[in-house]
Amino acid sequence: MSFSLGTLGLFRFPDPYTRMHAVSISDTLGVGLIVCGLFILSPSWILRIKLAVVLFLFWILNPTMSHLVAKAGIIHGVKPVKGKTGKR
Amino acid sequence: MRGRRLVLFILLLIFWFVISQEADLQHILAGVLVAFITVWFWQDLDTRQPGILSFRALLKLCRCLVLIVWYIIQSNIAVIKTLLFSNPPVNPVFVEFEPGIKSKWGRILFATCITITPGSVTVDIDPETGRFLVHALTEETADGIVNWRMIDEIKSLETQMQRGAEHVVDNGRLYGFDTGNTRSGNYRSNGD
Numbered sequence: 001m002s003f004s005l006g007t008l009g010l011f012r013f014p015d016p017y018t019r020m021h022a023v024s025i026s027d028t029l030g031v032g033l034i035v036c037g038l039f040i041l042s043p044s045w046i047l048r049i050k051l052a053v054v055l056f057l058f059w060i061l062n063p064t065m066s067h068l069v070a071k072a073g074i075i076h077g078v079k080p081v082k083g084k085t086g087k088r
Numbered sequence: 089m090r091g092r093r094l095v096l097f098i099l100l101l102i103f104w105f106v107i108s109q110e111a112d113l114q115h116i117l118a119g120v121l122v123a124f125i126t127v128w129f130w131q132d133l134d135t136r137q138p139g140i141l142s143f144r145a146l147l148k149l150c151r152c153l154v155l156i157v158w159y160i161i162q163s164n165i166a167v168i169k170t171l172l173f174s175n176p177p178v179n180p181v182f183v184e185f186e187p188g189i190k191s192k193w194g195r196i197l198f199a200t201c202i203t204i205t206p207g208s209v210t211v212d213i214d215p216e217t218g219r220f221l222v223h224a225l226t227e228e229t230a231d232g233i234v235n236w237r238m239i240d241e242i243k244s245l246e247t248q249m250q251r252g253a254e255h256v257v258d259n260g261r262l263y264g265f266d267t268g269n270t271r272s273g274n275y276r277s278n279g280d
Binding site for chain 2: 002005008009012013014015017018020021022024025028029032046049050053059060062063064066067070071074080081
């Protein structure tokens with residue numbers, strides 16, 4: 001379901017930056033729930049540790065790649081949809 | 089230096105055994121060899137790694153990880169609500185702010201925390217001033233990030249690590265702890 005929501009976000013959101021937020025639903029919640037399910041089903045603890053390592057690596061790689069895509073977009077002048085910019 | 093390399097070696101060996109799931113002579117020898125070569129190959133990165141965590145700092149880091157899982161769940165629900173029920177779908181904002189985190193690893197940890205929670209992406213960090221440029225899906229998300237509890241958690245972890253580093257310096261051995269005052273060059277390529 002979370003993967004479907006991520007895909008729906010790709011169609012509904014207007015620019016690459018906002019679409020990244022939608023896709024991250026599937027990357028965090030979707031993968032997290034799949035790993036939780038497999039965690040319950042797995043027969044041994046070593047397999048569970050492996051699953052935890054996979055989830056950890058996924059949650060490290062996902063923000064790194066999102067950051068790179070966003071930064072590449074800014075450097076190459078991809079315009080965000082009309083919004084605000086503010087200093088706090 | 090040696091202590092840190094030993095910790096890295098042991099961690100790599102544990103990772104090898106978890107992944108290979110075998111403990112016969114061939115696997116043990118291969119694991120030791122690969123872990124040793126990896127540690128030797130990356131020894132130049134020693135000075136860029138944070139110092140060895142004390143038990144208290146490790147507990148604090150675990151608390152941060154539990155908190156971040158909770159925030160991931162919360163922000164997922166918020167983004168799903170925005171996606172399904174708001175019309176127009178989004179009101180995205182770029183927000184620039186300075187959380188006051190000094191160390192490089194602290195900034196990376198905070199940037200990762202921001203990006204891993206759906207609804208916000210760290211676009212850039214100024215290495216000199218420590219200012220973050222963040223893209224947020226809604227204005228509420230942007231406000232939430234500026235006043236986020238994780239900032240205080242990471243700052244307190246930073247203080248704990250700094251104390252540990254001072255202790256190491258007091259003992260006459262500098263472990264190359266990064267206090268945020270050192271810079272390894274400007275990575276920003278767009279010149280702004």
